[in-house]
Amino acid sequence: MVLVKHSERTVRKPCRSCGRSDLYWAHDTDRIYHKACPRCEVTGSFVLIERDGSRHNCRNTTDGTGDPAPDMELDGPTEDEDREAPSVPAPVSPDVQTALGMLVGALTPQVDRAEIEAMVKEAVANVVFPTRTVVERANGERKEFTGATHHKLGDVIISLMAGEHVLMVGPAGTGKSTIAEQAAEGLGLKSYSISLSPQTPASQLLGYMQATGDYVPSLFREAYEHGGLFHFDEMDNAHPSVLAVMNAALANGHMAFPDQMVKRHPDFRAVASANTYGRGATRSYVGRQAIDAATLDRFSVETIEVDETLENELCHSTGLEIDQVEQVLTFVRGLRANAEAHSMPVVISPRASVGMCRLLAAGRSWESAVQARVRRGMGDTEWNKING
Ligand SMILES: Nc1ncnc2c1ncn2[C@@H]1O[C@H](COP(=O)(O)OP(=O)(O)OP(=O)(O)O)[C@@H](O)[C@H]1O
Ligand SMILES: [Mg+2]
Known part of the structure; x- marks a missing residue:
């Protein structure tokens, strides 16, 4: 199960079973909703999650399942919740609530307590928290990321789980390489990465034969043969001969390495990142190569923009x-x-x-x-x- 956080703000209507409102809407990708969410482009029914990204298991249920009332899941967020979240850059620590509580105490009875509590609730509800991602693998294992994650991490993991190779495109520093590492962690795969440049030779992917006749393997060979998530970093900076090798590796279930043919491991996955969509140089990324259509066609493309709530968290840390x-x-x-x-x-x-x-x-x-x-x-x- 992958929970993809949908709302930036806590729910407006509290959970009908337990009455808590410090929860968020998320999509559960295991429960197929009738259409993809227009905002997140994720197909999965609405469920409630806790602030730490875990599923809200409501103890107040009569059927003993721990799930909130079934109709809660269909409701989804209100229109108000679905509007763009207001930018409140400073994450508020849990201590803030305590401090605000003390403030309320200090001001009472001069000011109406209920009025202040309503103001405090409103302030806390509007705080934007960064996305936390929780992955539940098919074998029941659970991976909870402790720190903040880019809100696209869930989408990348879902695509990889579905057997797709993923190309992440976005400006510098938006977190693409970090997503690649976290995706491997989330999937329980070994993480491999190579940063490509026009000088990177194909032998860096294929390995090579020494004069003695011994084969020197590459990281790519390791991942291809034994499974793992291989990250082609800076893919739009690669020499076309390297892209041709990549293309062959992704197109077929086997691949000719210098020493022998090798069968692709079922747990081999590829993720690539690039600053351009593979159509050649742009004003900001002048040296980038155009990527041929056949190679591009192997990948699902995810755009990775700046995640401002993640940026907030990194700055505050x-x-x-x-x-x-x-x-x-x-x-x-x-x-x-x-x-x-x-x-x-x-x-x-x-x-x-x-x-x-x-x-x-x-x-x-x-x-x-x-x-x-x-x-x-x-x-x-x-x-x-x-x-x-
Ligand atoms: N979820 C995260 N948690 C903590 N730090 C992060 C996270 N995402 C990104 N960073 C930090 O932000 C910086 C940029 O991230 P990263 O290198 O992943 O971006 P990138 O998109 O791969 O950049 P480039 O296009 O330049 O290769 C790094 O210092 C990284 O450690
Ligand atoms: Mg990078």
């Missing part, structure tokens, strides 16, 4: 003061939006915001952190445009 993190996020996201609006060939990735937070937390000045992590030698004209 640097230990920088909350209000300074806010300042960094507002500044970096403003630059990102301007770069996009002006179609500028610059990449303002989450690495910029996280890097700035780290430098500020270590005592660097705002100006020097901007120079080191964001401006990075940009000329005045370009900088004024992006920073305008």
